[in-house]
Amino acid sequence: xxxxxxxxxxxxxxxxxxxxxxxxxxxxxxxxxxxxxxxxxxxxxxxxxxxxxxxxxxxxxxxxxxxxxxxxxxxxxxxxxxxxxxxxxxxxxxxxxxxxxxxxxxxxxxxxxxxxxxxxxxxxxxxxxxxxxxxxxxxxxxxxxxxxxxxxxxxxxxxxxxxxxxxxxxxxxxxxxxxxxxxxxxxxxxxxxxxxxxxxxxxxxxxxxxxxxxxxxxxxxxxxxxxxxxxxxxxxxxxxxxxxxxxxxxxxxxxxxxxxxxxxxxxxxxxxxxxxxxxxxxxxxxxxxxxxxxxxxxxxxxxxxxxxxxxxxxxxxxxxxxxxxxxxxx
Ligand SMILES: O=C(O)C(=O)C[C@H](O)[C@H](O)CO
Numbered sequence: 491x492x493x494x495x496x497x498x499x500x501x502x503x504x505x506x507x508x509x510x511x512x513x514x515x516x517x518x519x520x521x522x523x524x525x526x527x528x529x530x531x532x533x534x535x536x537x538x539x540x541x542x543x544x545x546x547x548x549x550x551x552x553x554x555x556x557x558x559x560x561x562x563x564x565x566x567x568x569x570x571x572x573x574x575x576x577x578x579x580x581x582x583x584x585x586x587x588x589x590x591x592x593x594x595x596x597x598x599x600x601x602x603x604x605x606x607x608x609x610x611x612x613x614x615x616x617x618x619x620x621x622x623x624x625x626x627x628x629x630x631x632x633x634x635x636x637x638x639x640x641x642x643x644x645x646x647x648x649x650x651x652x653x654x655x656x657x658x659x660x661x662x663x664x665x666x667x668x669x670x671x672x673x674x675x676x677x678x679x680x681x682x683x684x685x686x687x688x689x690x691x692x693x694x695x696x697x698x699x700x701x702x703x704x705x706x707x708x709x710x711x712x713x714x715x716x717x718x719x720x721x722x723x724x725x726x727x728x729x730x731x732x733x734x735x736x737x738x739x740x741x742x743x744x745x746x747x748x749x750x751x752x753x754x755x756x757x758x759x760x761x762x763x764x765x766x767x768x769x770x771x772x773x774x775x776x777x778x779x780x781x782x783x784x785x786x787x788x789x790x791x792x793x794x795x796x797x798x799x800x801x802x803x804x805x806x807x808x809x810x811x812x813x814x815x816x817x818x819x820x
Contacts, residue, residue: 491536491616491624491642492519493603493631494552495571495596496544497784503579504586505595515551516573516784517603518625518657518748525752525774527556528788531759534558534615538565538602545570545602561613565605571598575744577782590740596661607634608641616642619650621683621759623751625657626674630666636673643680651758654681654710655751658690670694675707683758684710685751688717700725714754714768716747722771726764733768736776736810745784749774757798769798769805776810 494517500508515524519535526533535557539545541564548570553559574595578587587593598604606628616622622642629636643652654677663670671694678684684707688698697703700715700723707713713725720735753774757767773794777786788794797808 491606491610491622492628493517493571493598493601493606494520494535494537494539494548495573495598496547497573497575499575499783500577502577502589503581504583505574505576506585507579507583508576511574512783513547514783514785515548516745517548517571518627518655519623520548520552520557521745521748521784522623522655522752522755523552523557524555524785525749525788526756526759529752529756529760529770529774529794530791531756532558534561534619536561536610536613536615538563538568538605538610540564540568540570540602541566542570544572558615561615563602563610565602568600568602568605571596571601571603573597575742577742590742592742592744594661594744598662599664601631604632604635606631606638608638610638611641611645621651621653621755623653623655623755625655626677627657627659627662629673629677630659630662630670633666639677640680643677647682651683652681653683653685653751653755654678655747656684656686656690656694657747658694678707679709681710683712683714683755685714685716685747685754687747688715691715712758712764714771716750722750722768724764724768729764731764731768733765733772734806735772736808738776738780738810740779742782743779745781745786746775746778748784749778749786762798766798770794773797773810780811 497514497516498511501510523533523535576593578591580589692698723732750771753770757770
């Protein structure tokens, strides 16, 4: 559940020099839904789009990926949100970024999705889902969207799991930034599965240390901390497991966290153990890190299954992407 955005990916270099943009679909929760569908999970996307070309494009893209879009509302009074992805060209010219870095420019204030509200709680996907996933972007969209996510956390779960990815986006909080730390902490405390990056956790909660974060947030049954040293540490009840990421050359980072979440949650829904869930997260993130759009083209399911099941000694030091013969090194 969350906002979908039309993404305009600029050619590498500062925007003032970019004349060509490639359109793709984005939005953190929509990205997760696409990964889930690719991994064989029956996934629905709950959102609101404008009655415009970008809204129709997003809905069609999600449907093409196998996601149920039946509950997406069309709002004729508000536009679909957009973001422009400025990509580094590494040229060293003024305003250019290093080549693997990118910058997001949002055009989404007052968007159709910002009108998400508690009335959306009755949408069929929210009522019947085994797992509901959303991120810290949704409560940042507006007061009404924040009221929706808070109500979702507060209402009886009836066995369904709530998954929350921190996704701290100061630019989306805008004038409401003063409420961000308390709101996000309340969402972390109220969810069952929480995913966060050590860097964003440091920014908003003052620490990215996994042990300190667990001490701060003992409530969610599962807490996953992805850290700068490219590992992920998972806490699940009494269990603590650390899994290193794959060795790769980053093309572009945006969307990697969503891919990680999709991989982790798909493995969770398929009943996998914590180590396997974290490996699925890393594998899907690797596919996103080596692509320039938000979306990751994943290796076939049987290859993912094989890789996720490798002995620890083989997993550590694996490189991505697969070589021409279909194997993954070294
Ligand atoms: O930043 C956001 O609000 C988005 O949803 C855009 C991107 O798709 C998202 O950041 C990727 O995680």
